[in-house]
Amino acid sequence: MWKCSVCNYVHNGEEAPHKCPKCGADQEKFNQLTGESLEKVEISRFSNSLLKELILQMEQLQELAEAGIEDDLDPGCVKLYKEALESAKFLKQTALAEIEIHVSRGKWG
Ligand SMILES: [Zn+2]
Known part of the structure; x- marks a missing residue:
């Protein structure tokens, strides 16, 4: 899972989307969710x-x-x-x- 650092949109997938579908931020604004944050x-x-x-x-x-x-x-x-x-x-x-x-x-x- 990936989370947009701008609007907190969460994307399910192997890779971050090219653009955030919610706020339009670039792919690089996405952080991968792992471990604890994924659990949250x-x-x-x-x-x-x-x-x-x-x-x-x-x-x-x-x-x-x-x-x-x-x-x-x-x-x-x-x-x-x-x-x-x-x-x-x-x-x-x-x-x-x-x-x-x-x-x-x-x-x-
Ligand atoms: Zn966003």
């Missing part, structure tokens, strides 16, 4: 995949909550689903923000 990339990919899974789950919860609100069985249920909806939205936004932070720090998604 793998770890943050796993962390980000967990966050992405969380986002998917929250989207499902959001759908379920919206269906529950529409069902409108009684005020108690509607209240529960509204709370579930708010929590799902909040957790989803928070997870998205976390991914953004990781990407901006060069921890890969």
